[in-house]
Amino acid sequence: MQLSIIHYPHPTLRIKSKPIRRVDAQLKNLVEQMFELMYEHEGVGLAANQVNLPLRLFVANPTGKRGEGEEFVMINPELQLPKGNETMQEGCLSLPGVHGQVKRPKSIRVSAFDLQGNPIEQTFDGFLSRVIQHENDHIDGMMFFDRMSEESQREIEEPLEELDAVFRGKQESGAIDSDPKLVAALKTWYDQYA
Template identity: 65%
Template sequence: MSLSIIPYPHPTLRVKSSPIRRVDQTLKDLANEMLDLMYAAQGVGLAANQVDLPLRMFVVNASGVKGEGEELILINPELQMPRGNESEQEGCLSLPGIYGQVKRPKAIRLSAYDINGNAIERNVDGFLARVLQHENDHLDGVLFFDRMNDEGRNEFAGALDELETDFRSKQSAGAIPSDADLLARLDDWRERYA
């Protein structure tokens, strides 16, 4: 299976992802493909539902460069103990060219599993904490602009409308299945891993 990054307003971006109950070689291969896609798109994080998989997994490398920084594959992550607040600009690989100021906690506690089933427990702050929160939001069907005020969102409302119009026109032309058909395909993944 070849993965690709799905664009807003693809319905899988709004799906609350299911916890992963088993890991096999296929899932490991998918995680590695997600890393490759993330690097190719010059991103620092990519959630499974951004590649049309309804599973609680995301990949991260705050450096954005393969072979540099720390590469993480996180399964069933939980973020707790938020501390402090700061506002920084964010973007999203599913919303190309759209950026906005998002207020988030400066520091968090990460609990997750790596791809080999090892538990990860650590305190995280700075840019990596922001990336983890952004990707974890994806797993709950939350996009970064949902965390912005109306004034901030209004700055790129036109760009969002363009993405929506483009997606819906491709659906009308039959190039993309209907939302119902797209969502129905997720059940196979849930049955296999969740």
């Protein structure tokens, strides 16, 4: 199966993803594709529901470059012990061209599993902490602008409306299925992994 990044307001972006119960060769292949897409689109993180997989999984590399930095695969992550606060600009591969100031904890404790089933118990801070929190929001059905102030949200209303119009136009032309059909199609992934 060939993955591609879905754009706002695709309904999968608003679904709380389900925990993964098994890892197989196909899932490992999907993770490799997620890294390819992330690098191709110059991202630093990509959540499974951004490629229309409603599963609790994301990939990250804070450098955004293959062969540099460290690659992370986090399965069924849980975030705890937030510390400090920091506001920085964020963007999103599912919201091309949209950026905004988001306040998040500076550091976070993560409990997760890697692709080999090894537990990850680690505290992350700085930029990587932000990336992890952003991607974890995705698998909870949240977008970064949900965490922005009302005033900041007003500043990005126009580009969000443009993305919505493009998406709805593709649905009207038949290029993209209706929201109910898109959501119904997710059952395959639930049956296989969740």
